[in-house]
Amino acid sequence: MLISCQECKLQISDAAISCPHCGFPMKKGKRTVSGKKRMRLPNGFGQISEIKGRNLRNPFRVMINAGRDDDGKPISKPLKPRAYFPTYNEAYAALVEYNRCPYDIETDITVKELYEMWFEEYRRSVSSKTSIGQTEAAWKYCTEVYDMRVKALRPRHIKKCIDEGTAQVRGVVRHAPPLVQSRIKTLFNLMLDYAVEFEIVEINHARAFKLSDEIIRNVTTVKREHIIYTDEEMRMFWEYADNLYVSMVIVQCYSGWRPQELLTLKVEDVDLDGMTFRGGLKTEAGKDRVVPIHSRIAGIVRRQYDEAVARGGIYLFGRACSGVLPISYMQFCRAFTAVNNSLGGSHEHRLHDGRKHFVSAAKRYGVDEYAIKYIVGHKINDITETVYTKRDPDWLRKQIEKIV
Numbered sequence: 001m002l003i004s005c006q007e008c009k010l011q012i013s014d015a016a017i018s019c020p021h022c023g024f025p026m027k028k029g030k031r032t033v034s035g036k037k038r039m040r041l042p043n044g045f046g047q048i049s050e051i052k053g054r055n056l057r058n059p060f061r062v063m064i065n066a067g068r069d070d071d072g073k074p075i076s077k078p079l080k081p082r083a084y085f086p087t088y089n090e091a092y093a094a095l096v097e098y099n100r101c102p103y104d105i106e107t108d109i110t111v112k113e114l115y116e117m118w119f120e121e122y123r124r125s126v127s128s129k130t131s132i133g134q135t136e137a138a139w140k141y142c143t144e145v146y147d148m149r150v151k152a153l154r155p156r157h158i159k160k161c162i163d164e165g166t167a168q169v170r171g172v173v174r175h176a177p178p179l180v181q182s183r184i185k186t187l188f189n190l191m192l193d194y195a196v197e198f199e200i201v202e203i204n205h206a207r208a209f210k211l212s213d214e215i216i217r218n219v220t221t222v223k224r225e226h227i228i229y230t231d232e233e234m235r236m237f238w239e240y241a242d243n244l245y246v247s248m249v250i251v252q253c254y255s256g257w258r259p260q261e262l263l264t265l266k267v268e269d270v271d272l273d274g275m276t277f278r279g280g281l282k283t284e285a286g287k288d289r290v291v292p293i294h295s296r297i298a299g300i301v302r303r304q305y306d307e308a309v310a311r312g313g314i315y316l317f318g319r320a321c322s323g324v325l326p327i328s329y330m331q332f333c334r335a336f337t338a339v340n341n342s343l344g345g346s347h348e349h350r351l352h353d354g355r356k357h358f359v360s361a362a363k364r365y366g367v368d369e370y371a372i373k374y375i376v377g378h379k380i381n382d383i384t385e386t387v388y389t390k391r392d393p394d395w396l397r398k399q400i401e402k403i404v
Contacts (some may be wrong), residue, residue, distance in 0.1 A: 046095045047076060048088060056083035058124065060091035064098060077198065080117065084124060093141075109200065111153060115139060117161070118194040129279055130329055133357055138183040141165035145238040150200055155209045158188050159177065163213070178218035226356040233345050238274045240343060245336040247300045248317055250356025252360070254294040254403065256376040257294055259333075259351040263326050267308045267318040270301065277301070282375050289377050292397040296404075361403050370401035 002011045005019040012019050014325050025042055041047065047063040062079040069075055085091040099137050109117075119139075123132055142161040145153060161317060162181045166173050187208035188292075197199045229237070234253070240246045252262055260277050262376060269278040275298065280289040293301050311318075315326040333351055340349055355376065362372045374396060380386050 011395050043096075045099060046079075047292075048091045048095060050088070056084075056124070056177075058086050060085045060088050062091050062095050062098075063164050064189050068403065080124060082120070089261055109150055110146065111142075111148050114150050114195055114200065115191060118191045120229045121194065122190065123236045123277055123312055128260060131266050134183055135187055136165075138176075138180055138187050139166040141180060142187075143167075150195055151265070153192075153201075153205060155205050158185075158206050159209065161188075162215070178215055182211060182219050226350065227346070227348055228353065228357040228360045229349070235341055236345065240339075243339055244317070245332065246352050247304070247337050248332065249336060249351075251300055253357045254297045254400075256358035256362075256372075257291070258323060258355055260329060263315070263317060263332060266314055267305060270305055272302065272305060274393075275397075287377070289374070290393070291375050292393070292400050294400055294403065329400075358403075365402045365404065367402050371396055375400060 001014045003014045006008070010019070010216060025040065027046065038403050040297060044065055049061050050062070051059045051061060062085065064078040066075045066077045070322040074276050079090055079094060082094070085094060100229050114379060118136070120349075122135065122271050130261075141215060142165055144161055146158050148157065162176065162184050165176050165184065167176070168174075185206065187206070187260050191207045192201065192204040196204050237246050237250050241250055248262060248293060251257070252259070255277075257265070257279065258281065261281050265277055265279045265280070269276070270293075280287045286303050301316070308316055308318055317327055319325045319327055327349075336351065337349075359376060361373060362375075370380060370385055370391075372378075374391065
């Protein structure tokens with residue numbers, strides 16, 4: 001008996017597993033995804049898998065069949081130009097659209113096209129907005145190779161971007177400073193690793209050379225050591241604790257948050273009854289960690305909490321002019337530097353110094369080493385501690401309260 005395909009409306013047999021015209025699946029399978037019945041995808045149609053255990057905006061990945069290897073096993077590759085989708089239905093629609101008119105992943109592309117493909121994947125895999133911003137800034141110095149074919153790219157072209165690349169920064173044309181030169185190298189390392197994975201090129205030419213000794217020395221010089229605040233500076237901060245940016249640094253000094261973690265703390269993550277806040281970025285050990293609110297900063301946290309709630313804010317340290325936007329890293333950096341300088345603090349201080357101050361103070365006052373690692377989000381390699389030891393939240397609180 002003939003029936004109409006739901007997708008392309010052409011006549012097919014009612015016994016067909018999939019439409020021979022467009023590939024639309026006609027039979028329902030028994031497999032369950034996220035508690036709901038999904039149509040069983042026919043052989044050769046492709047795959048849709050849900051990435052679990054991570055808080056992803058686009059957890060459904062689409063893989064297409066790209067032939068077979070020498071042993072006859074199927075080869076799967078991510079659908080391009082987009083392989084990740086927020087819902088199963090959107091992923092399924094993209095796979096159906098691909099099967100209507102299958103195409104090969106384009107390999108003879110420009111460096112700019114490669115960057116756009118790679119950066120879309122990179123953006124999803126990196127939680128730090130700072131890293132994403134630094135990568136975008138480094139790419140601006142690579143205009144010389146934007147329109148080159150990836151297959152024609154050689155070490156000399158990448159070196160030219162590093163040594164001679166320019167970009168407009170606040171209306172002024174500038175050469176890449178040492179830190180940016182290092183990031184350009186990292187950018188091409190990662191981007192061409194991606195190109196090798198998808199068989200766009202056979203060799204990663206960015207890994208065929210190292211940065212010059214001069215650039216490495218300059219990067220080392222620029223990367224100053226973080227320094228802790230002196231007792232006099234801390235007394236000065238407490239005197240001006242009503243200032244938003246000074247109060248943020250004080251909170252850092254008693255909780256160990258990274259600057260970006262502090263900026264992304266949300267009102268809903270603050271538990272004033274249990275006196276804890278939850279947050280964290282960058283590493284598995286650092287993500288979604290619970291930090292006790294030290295009694296010395298409880299007043300600051302309550303004040304910020306009440307102000308954020310009053311203006312309908314989302315973030316604990318949000319912008320006063322907007323209830324839904326966080327303070328940016330650069331805004332925090334510029335504002336604190338200006339306030340610190342006006343108060344007579346050291347001009348050498350940077351935003352990560354508050355985190356180092358916390359760790360140094362914790363060790364000075366005898367806080368347990370594992371408690372420090374739990375609080376700041378460092379990985380614990382001791383199997384006994386991570387697997388067999390159950391730490392009570394009150395224990396963490398007692399440890400952090402040792403800091404005075």
